[in-house]
Amino acid sequence: MKSFRKVLYFNLPTRRGLVNITEAVQKAIDESHIKEGLCLINAMNITASVFINDDEAGLHNDYERWLEKLAPEKPYNQYQHNGFEDNADAHLKRTIMGRETVVAVTDGHLDFGIWEQIFYFEFDGKREKRVLIKIIGD
Secondary structure, three states: OEEEEEEEEEOOOOOOEEEEOHHHHHHHHHHHOOOOEEEEEEEOOOOEEEEEEOOOHHHHHHHHHHHHHHOOOOOHHHOOOOOOOOOHHHHHHHHHHOOEEEEEEEOOEEOOOOOOEEEEEEOOOOOOEEEEEEEEEO
16 A cells, blocks of 8 residues: 655635635645545644535535624634634634545546535635645555
8 A cells, every 4th residue: 555645735815715626636646646545635724624515606605604604703702712813713614614525536536426526715814724635545
């Protein structure tokens, strides 16, 4: 069994944002030369998420509105976490959307269902963040 590790770097200019990273993950699989196995993709920061869903603008807007209802950014003083930072909502949004995803690799490709894509979701941007891609298999 082989393993391969790659890190993607992000620095979004906005507090929140969504990035389709499917092609970058497939490129890592290509670089790994692993044909059969599993690919783990995880956000290496507690205020960002990685998840799988449809790449459709309406759905992306729905996520934003839904998450803001569940964990509104403001007022900042509604959260005990906020002292020197104002990102408690980002921690909660990350918990809801999840830290990571795992995708099967079959014949050197992401083994997806129809419409599935991998996304990086930033909840507290304007600084560098990382996403780990770890591929294991043969």
